Every structure is written in structure tokens, then in C-alpha cells.
Amino acid sequence: MNNYQAPQDLLAGKVILITGAGDGIGAEASRTFAAHGAECILLGRTVSKLEKVYDDIMAAGGKEPSIVPLDLKGATPEHYKGMADTIADQYGKLDGVLHNASVLGHLSVFKDIPVDEWQEVMQINVNAAMYMTQALLPVLEKSPSASVVFTTSSVGRKGRSFWGTYAVSKFATEGMMEVLADEYKNKSVRFNCINPGATRTSMRASAFPAENPETLKTPSDIMPLYLYLMGDESAEVNGASMDCQPK
Ligand SMILES: NC(=O)c1ccc[n+]([C@@H]2O[C@H](COP(=O)([O-])OP(=O)(O)OC[C@H]3O[C@@H](n4cnc5c(N)ncnc54)[C@H](OP(=O)(O)O)[C@@H]3O)[C@@H](O)[C@H]2O)c1
Numbered sequence: 001m002n003n004y005q006a007p008q009d010l011l012a013g014k015v016i017l018i019t020g021a022g023d024g025i026g027a028e029a030s031r032t033f034a035a036h037g038a039e040c041i042l043l044g045r046t047v048s049k050l051e052k053v054y055d056d057i058m059a060a061g062g063k064e065p066s067i068v069p070l071d072l073k074g075a076t077p078e079h080y081k082g083m084a085d086t087i088a089d090q091y092g093k094l095d096g097v098l099h100n101a102s103v104l105g106h107l108s109v110f111k112d113i114p115v116d117e118w119q120e121v122m123q124i125n126v127n128a129a130m131y132m133t134q135a136l137l138p139v140l141e142k143s144p145s146a147s148v149v150f151t152t153s154s155v156g157r158k159g160r161s162f163w164g165t166y167a168v169s170k171f172a173t174e175g176m177m178e179v180l181a182d183e184y185k186n187k188s189v190r191f192n193c194i195n196p197g198a199t200r201t202s203m204r205a206s207a208f209p210a211e212n213p214e215t216l217k218t219p220s221d222i223m224p225l226y227l228y229l230m231g232d233e234s235a236e237v238n239g240a241s242m243d244c245q246p247k
Contacts, residue, residue, distance in 0.1 A: 001234075002244060006227040012037030014143075015091045016230060019072070019132070020101025022049025024201035025151075028219035029098055029226050034062030036227060041087065044101065045071040066090070072101055072128035073120060080135035093142035096230045099129045099150045102169070104203055107162040118165050125169035130176060140189045149229050150177045152193040152241055174241055181239030190238040192229055196222050197245030217245060 016033050020026035021042035027049070030040050034057040042050045042065050050067045057065050068083060087094050105113075105121040129150065140146040155163045156170025173193065180191040198204060200216040222244035228234050229242070 001225050001228040001242065002222075002246070004224040004228040004233075006036055006224070006231060008036060010036045010227060010231040010233075011096075014038045014095035014230070015041065015087070015093060016096035016098065017041040017043060017068075017087070017094060017136070018098045018100060019043045019128075021053055022046050024203060025196055025199060025219045025222070026098070026100040027053050028223060029100065030065070031056050031060070031062075032220075032223045032227065033096075033098075033230060034065065035060060036231075037063070038096070038230075039063045039091070040065040041068060042066065043068040043070055045069065045073075072124045075128060075131070077131045077135065080132045083132075084135040084139050087136070088139045088142070093146075094136060094139045095143040095146050097133070097136060097140070097146075097148045098226070098230070099132070099148070099173075101128075102151060102166075102203070104207055105165045107166075107207065108164070109162060110164045113164050121165045121169055122172075125166070126172045126176070129173065133176075133180065137189070141187075144188060145232050145235050146189040147230050147234065148177075148180070148189060148191045149226070150174075150191070150193045152177075152195045154195060154197070156195075157241070177241070178239060185238055190235070192234075192237060192239065193241040194225060194229065195241065195243045197243060199244075 016038045018030045021030045022044035030053050034040050044050050047069045102125045105117050150173050153170045155167035177191045177193045200213045200218050225244045
């Protein structure tokens with residue numbers, strides 16, 4: 001599906017929420033979904049970055065997006081419930097969620113992981129996705145065919161030294177997706193994971209500062225799989241963890 005050629009109107013009529021929409025892969029996914037007809041809800045913590053993506057979408061002739069400024073670190077289940085109610089009032093349904101926002105934390109040996117950093121990474125990468133998904137399920141169920149895509153990593157499938165907190169958070173992400181996919185099989189909401197693979201973003205640069213970014217795929221290069229999983233051609237795909245850059 002990494003060579004998937006999406007029809008230009010693939011996401012016409014769909015409302016899709018993207019977390020971490022201001023930068024990296026989330027910004028590119030937002031622009032790409034909008035270019036294929038979606039109404040995007042751009043969620044992130046840095047308003048100026050979200051406004052830039054908003055401007056890009058408008059300049060390209062896309063449907064006007066909404067902006068939801070929210071720091072996942074401090075957000076509570078009540079915030080997500082309020083957001084879900086607003087989406088239900090404004091759009092009547094939600095057809096897609098891309099859980100993309102994550103933090104890396106610092107790479108360190110397990111015995112030196114600071115407890116406060118462990119809690120912060122779990123809060124942003126795992127708890128926020130759980131609270132948000134739980135709050136959004138009723139409005140996702142109003143869509144005839146909704147797709148929830150979580151973002152994983154190769155270290156979320158096979159643990160790797162020094163990647164402790166981030167790796168465990170991605171194992172939890174894969175587990176959350178599998179539980180939901182099993183509960184919702186044969187229903188109108190499906191759940192899958194995407195592993196972007198090494199991609200030219202600021203997160204990748206902070207993990208591999210000595211690497212030449214020119215050697216990496218760009219967020220734009222990996223968009224075919226994101227489009228495939230958001231569009232109805234993947235309606236039968238549920239419970240899969242898919243790679244943008246299979247080895
Ligand atoms: N790049 C890779 O090579 C790679 C490989 C495997 C998996 N991934 C996964 O792909 C996803 C996107 O990564 P990326 O490389 O695009 O990362 P990125 O460039 O660092 O972008 C992450 C986005 O998440 C947002 N975010 C972080 N913490 C947040 C919080 N507390 N509240 C709200 N938003 C928050 C950031 O907001 P700000 O802009 O305000 O900081 C940013 O927009 C992540 O889930 C990552 O784990 C990436």
C-alpha cells in the first residue's frame with residue numbers, strides 16, 4: 001500500500017482529527033488529507049504552527065480546517081469530552097482520527113530513566129490517546145465508516161536498549177489498537193497502527209543528531225499509506241500494524 005495512488009476525492013465528505021498537526025508527519029498528513037477533500041481538525045500545542053498549516057490548507061484550496069489548541073500533557077478526560085461534544089455539534093460525526101503526537105523523551109539506560117520523564121511520556125503518548133479515543137467513540141460511531149490510526153514505531157514491536165520509555169509507550173499503543181480492533185470487529189469503526197519508519201522530522205533529528213537528514217524519506221514520501229488507511233478502500237482492514245517503509 002506504499003505505492004497506493006489515492007483518488008483526488010478520496011476523503012471528500014470526511015471529517016478527520018489529526019493530533020500533533022503543527023509539525024513533522026502530522027502537518028504533512030493534515031495538508032494531504034485536506035488536499036484529498038477532508039475537513040481537518042488540527043490539534044496541537046503550538047498555535048502558531050497550527051495556524052501555518054491552516055494557512056497552507058486554505059492557500060491550496062482545501063476545506064477550512066478547525067484548530068484545537070491543546071497540550072496533551074495537561075489535558076484531562078473532561079477536556080476530551082468537551083472536544084467530542086463540540087465536534088458532534090459542529091460536524092455531526094467524525095470519520096477519522098490520526099493519533100500522531102508523541103514525544104521521545106531522552107534515550108538512556110533503563111536504570112537511569114527519571115520517573116517524572118517516564119510519567120510525562122506515558123501521559124502524552126499513551127494516556128492522552130486512551131482518554132481521547134474513549135471520548136471520541138460516540139462521535140466516531142456516528143460515521144458510516146470511521147478509521148482510527150495510531151502511530152507506532154519499530155521499537156514498539158521489538159524492544160531496544162536505551163529506548164526504554166518511548167519503546168514501552170509504543171508497545172502500549174500497539175496493545176491499545178489491538179484491544180479496540182478486537183472489540184469493534186465487524187462494526188463501523190476500525191483501528192490500525194502505522195509505523196512511519198525513519199522520516200525526516202525534528203523528532204528523528206533529536207534521536208539521531210549525527211545522521212544526514214537528506215538520506216531519509218520525507219513526511220510527504222510516506223503519505224500513501226496514511227491515505228490508504230483513512231480512505232474507504234481500507235474499510236475491511238482492522239487490527240493491522242503497517243509499515244510505511246517495510247524492510
Ligand atoms: N520521524 C520518525 O522517524 C518516526 C519514526 C517512527 C515513529 N514516529 C512517530 O511518528 C509520529 C510523528 O512524529 P514526528 O517525527 O513527526 O515528530 P515531531 O516532528 O516531533 O512532531 C510531533 C508533533 O507532536 C506534537 N506534540 C508533542 N507533544 C505534544 C503535546 N504534549 N500536546 C500536543 N501536541 C504535542 C508536536 O507539537 P509541537 O510542534 O508544538 O512541538 C508536533 O507537532 C510520532 O508518534 C512518532 O513517535 C516517527
